[in-house]
Amino acid sequence: MNSEAANQRTQAAPDPKPDKARRLSRRVIPGFGLSMGITITWLTLMVLIPLAAVFIRTSGMGWEEFWRAVTSRQVVASYKVTFGVSLLAAMTNAVFGFIVAWILTRYRFPMRKLVDALVDLPFALPTAVAGLALTALYAETGWLGQLFYPLGIETAYSRTGIFIALTFIGLPFVVRTVQPVLEDFDREVEEAAASLGAGRLRTFVSVVLPALVPALLTGFALAFARAVGEYGSVIFISGNMPMRTEITPLVIVKHLENYNYPHATAVACVMLVASFAMLLVVNLLQRWSESIGQARG
Amino acid sequence: MRASGSETQAPPAAGFHADHADLPSTEVWIDRLRHHHSGHADLPRRHGRRAVLALAGSAALALAACGGSDGDGRTLLNVSYDPTRELYAEFNAAFIEHWREQTGETISIEMSHGGSGRQARAVIDGIGADVVTLALAADVEAVQQAGLISSADWQQRLPANSAPYQSTLAFLVRKGNPKNIRDWGDLVREGVDVITPNPKTSGVARWNFLAGYGWALEEFGGDEQQATDFIRRLYQNVPVLDTAARGASTTFTERRIGDVLINWENELLLALKGGGDDYEIVVPSLSILAEPTVALVDANVDRRGTRDVAEAYLEFLYSDLGQDLAGKHFYRPSNPEFLAKYADQYPDLRLFTIDEVFGGWTRATERFFADGALFDQIYLE
Amino acid sequence: MAGIITRASSPPPPAPATSARAATAEPAWIRWLLITIGVGFLVFFLLLPLVAIFHEAFKRGVALYFATFQDQYALHAIRMTLTVAAISVPLNLLFGLAAAWAITKFTFRGKSLLVTVLDLPFAVSPVIAGLMFVLIFSTTHGWLADPLRNADIQIIFALPGIALATVFITLPFIARELIPVMQAQGRDEEYAALTLGAGGWRTFLTVTLPNVKWGLFYGVVLCNARAMGEFGAVAVVSGNIKGRTSTMPLYIETLYFEYQSAAAFALASVLSLLAVATLALKNFIEWRAARARFKA
Numbered sequence: 013m014n015s016e017a018a019n020q021r022t023q024a025a026p027d028p029k030p031d032k033a034r035r036l037s038r039r040v041i042p043g044f045g046l047s048m049g050i051t052i053t054w055l056t057l058m059v060l061i062p063l064a065a066v067f068i069r070t071s072g073m074g075w076e077e078f079w080r081a082v083t084s085r086q087v088v089a090s091y092k093v094t095f096g097v098s099l100l101a102a103m104t105n106a107v108f109g110f111i112v113a114w115i116l117t118r119y120r121f122p123m124r125k126l127v128d129a130l131v132d133l134p135f136a137l138p139t140a141v142a143g144l145a146l147t148a149l150y151a152e153t154g155w156l157g158q159l160f161y162p163l164g165i166e167t168a169y170s171r172t173g174i175f176i177a178l179t180f181i182g183l184p185f186v187v188r189t190v191q192p193v194l195e196d197f198d199r200e201v202e203e204a205a206a207s208l209g210a211g212r213l214r215t216f217v218s219v220v221l222p223a224l225v226p227a228l229l230t231g232f233a234l235a236f237a238r239a240v241g242e243y244g245s246v247i248f249i250s251g252n253m254p255m256r257t258e259i260t261p262l263v264i265v266k267h268l269e270n271y272n273y274p275h276a277t278a279v280a281c282v283m284l285v286a287s288f289a290m291l292l293v294v295n296l297l298q299r300w301s302e303s304i305g306q307a308r309g
Numbered sequence: 310m311r312a313s314g315s316e317t318q319a320p321p322a323a324g325f326h327a328d329h330a331d332l333p334s335t336e337v338w339i340d341r342l343r344h345h346h347s348g349h350a351d352l353p354r355r356h357g358r359r360a361v362l363a364l365a366g367s368a369a370l371a372l373a374a375c376g377g378s379d380g381d382g383r384t385l386l387n388v389s390y391d392p393t394r395e396l397y398a399e400f401n402a403a404f405i406e407h408w409r410e411q412t413g414e415t416i417s418i419e420m421s422h423g424g425s426g427r428q429a430r431a432v433i434d435g436i437g438a439d440v441v442t443l444a445l446a447a448d449v450e451a452v453q454q455a456g457l458i459s460s461a462d463w464q465q466r467l468p469a470n471s472a473p474y475q476s477t478l479a480f481l482v483r484k485g486n487p488k489n490i491r492d493w494g495d496l497v498r499e500g501v502d503v504i505t506p507n508p509k510t511s512g513v514a515r516w517n518f519l520a521g522y523g524w525a526l527e528e529f530g531g532d533e534q535q536a537t538d539f540i541r542r543l544y545q546n547v548p549v550l551d552t553a554a555r556g557a558s559t560t561f562t563e564r565r566i567g568d569v570l571i572n573w574e575n576e577l578l579l580a581l582k583g584g585g586d587d588y589e590i591v592v593p594s595l596s597i598l599a600e601p602t603v604a605l606v607d608a609n610v611d612r613r614g615t616r617d618v619a620e621a622y623l624e625f626l627y628s629d630l631g632q633d634l635a636g637k638h639f640y641r642p643s644n645p646e647f648l649a650k651y652a653d654q655y656p657d658l659r660l661f662t663i664d665e666v667f668g669g670w671t672r673a674t675e676r677f678f679a680d681g682a683l684f685d686q687i688y689l690e
Numbered sequence: 691m692a693g694i695i696t697r698a699s700s701p702p703p704p705a706p707a708t709s710a711r712a713a714t715a716e717p718a719w720i721r722w723l724l725i726t727i728g729v730g731f732l733v734f735f736l737l738l739p740l741v742a743i744f745h746e747a748f749k750r751g752v753a754l755y756f757a758t759f760q761d762q763y764a765l766h767a768i769r770m771t772l773t774v775a776a777i778s779v780p781l782n783l784l785f786g787l788a789a790a791w792a793i794t795k796f797t798f799r800g801k802s803l804l805v806t807v808l809d810l811p812f813a814v815s816p817v818i819a820g821l822m823f824v825l826i827f828s829t830t831h832g833w834l835a836d837p838l839r840n841a842d843i844q845i846i847f848a849l850p851g852i853a854l855a856t857v858f859i860t861l862p863f864i865a866r867e868l869i870p871v872m873q874a875q876g877r878d879e880e881y882a883a884l885t886l887g888a889g890g891w892r893t894f895l896t897v898t899l900p901n902v903k904w905g906l907f908y909g910v911v912l913c914n915a916r917a918m919g920e921f922g923a924v925a926v927v928s929g930n931i932k933g934r935t936s937t938m939p940l941y942i943e944t945l946y947f948e949y950q951s952a953a954a955f956a957l958a959s960v961l962s963l964l965a966v967a968t969l970a971l972k973n974f975i976e977w978r979a980a981r982a983r984f985k986a
Contacts, residue, residue, distance in 0.1 A: 041884065042884075051788050060807065066821065111728040125973065139922065140942060141939065145742045145743045149742045180739065238812070252552065271429070280815075419931050434847070435830045435846065
């Protein structure tokens, strides 16, 4: 998402910083009013007003009622499942996504292009289809379930199932944020470190890794943010047990189906605030990685 | 599986009902449909299908675009619960035929299926249902309270408490009954996995809950504490809580999870019919008489001008043909004559009603299914 | 999300690790271990689900697979999905161009807030996305209940509501795809064109657009794939009326619940093919872009 700043930092024309240049650019390139107008109007109509509807509907309920709705034990348990498993899935993606990005940029091996293309699959595959396919695969009778169940690992209808689904949908984020930075990474720095006598591991830990940390964190945060809101792929495989495998979006659905709109919107508010906070963190990480890029470049 | 038990039979029929009637399930109905679309039936089969498909497609698209009006006849929307898919597929075709004979108007009937709670929610949010045919009176009651059904005593507007067909619950087990499940008491044994949907979202799941609780009350001489304890242990044996009845059935049959499925009698008979020799039905000693209720949504039929046809539709459920179809799809017809006709297929078991044991839906909902009530408490401990 | 995918402007694939670079290469056993771990992970989590879809779809034979597409409701769902995509993709294309132009060609206060709002649909749970539109457009208790009822306009549980939810979900895709590409282009070429006397529209059409066409194209393709595949948000606003408001992902679920899992997976395989085609197209675009760069 925001990592373009990172991956383009070698090519991107730096923002004209002085005030004079800023004013000049606004004057010289036309279409500011039109493009800004369309952007703001569309975002207001399609994003801000609809989101406001949730907050306004919630504000109709008293503070005490709101607090009771968003802190009931079942809801709190669902936060724990949703955020906990999302965190775990995002961390897994950070590790394996990094490895995938590394082998795709650094090594040559058969069918590398095919593997590279495959990474984007979760972006394009409908989530419900993913959910059905993963359940078919990881249920006790599925190809992979058959391998895991004898070992005592319940891969479907458990938190493991949620983990599998969330790892699936989050995988491309880490790979696609780390990959461009790794491609841009100047090999000469590594060579210099090596020629100064640093071992491969030391070079990696003290030279390569620090440069990749912002991108890695961005990818991690994106995978996390996406996983927290996920619904379609999870409900098929999670088993939906209250207190154990029930995700927060399902709690909202359950409130709706019991005609409890206030509680549904209250829980939705909590999730919206969490999403917004996570995006802000992503943006901050972005700036950080930009500043590192500028400091080094 | 469809009534024919084969998926290959549905598609050939597809081309012959351009007007959104539901899919017929057997060859008989294919013939019927051909008959009442006689104009198309004369065309060579392949050619006709393609033409009608194209027509259906563009008509449907136009329909979607202009939000539900139809040039030919009026459209009726029936919002129903999960396991009635096959029943209404056949019933709708019969009613379209009936209505055409009566009035000359060729109507079309649209269906929406899902968990009873989700469906009632859609009606309350304004899906524009002409009739609701839901799993339990409580969900229709919610529609009434939202102001869409005009009279509070809607349940008296149609015979048999607005329940044209009844049903009950039973167990489905794997072939040979390896876990030796005979009655409710066996469900709480260690190592028995029970599949039942979530009472928060599914109609049948509420009936399941109440039936089990009712059995325990009788078993323990009316001791509520022990009955509560029984229910708690039962749900501790549930590995998956699907959101609706059909989801639970597919979990049990397609995913092969669980040792016993508690579900609608009709749903089990259907699964048995499709699943060949893989399953057996086990009938518990005591169960609940479930009354899925139907109602006219006054606000919508008045707005859309469909009151006459919607009323006729619901009344047709009580007609001989309607009752016969209910029996054919393993529901228990409310008309004793048809109940007797299909008596062989219903297991013999004692039934109690929700009014007798729990004092009606309002009280049962408050006590068991509301936020923080007994069902929630089971999972809090 | 979207923006990270196109690397149309990133360098060509790496050169093989030559002996000159031995100092910065890992030992072969580490290399192959990492490749095994990485590829194994992808096979387990990505390839097998894809294979499973096609396996389930063809399990009961090719004839049945194709019979799925004779079903009137399946055809309607396909049409519905195409219609929704045909509405939402162009809208988001216009928006994406405007937003990317505003964000990359100008400097203004609150840009990062704007970008965060732009990203929101991607982090908001689809369930909440559907709920918002119910709260506004419900004809019984929504904000606009009275005017909608009086005018007899159905938004949710009809095509407009499904399109709205889809537009919301896919809103950031094209903009996000364009922003990095436009940023990489910088503003110099536009300055030059304007200095030479070209008008604003002419500059946009003849200078900017050709420069970003591949990024734009891929943004559209990806946005389209997401628009066709959205499930959660659409499930809340559609009401799932067979033959009227059922889209492909919803009808897949319906088929699955009607004990027609082979047909469900057959329809799912179409959406999967769309995903695979999207990926193939993406590679083609990168190849074209790389070649263009090479020539230049």
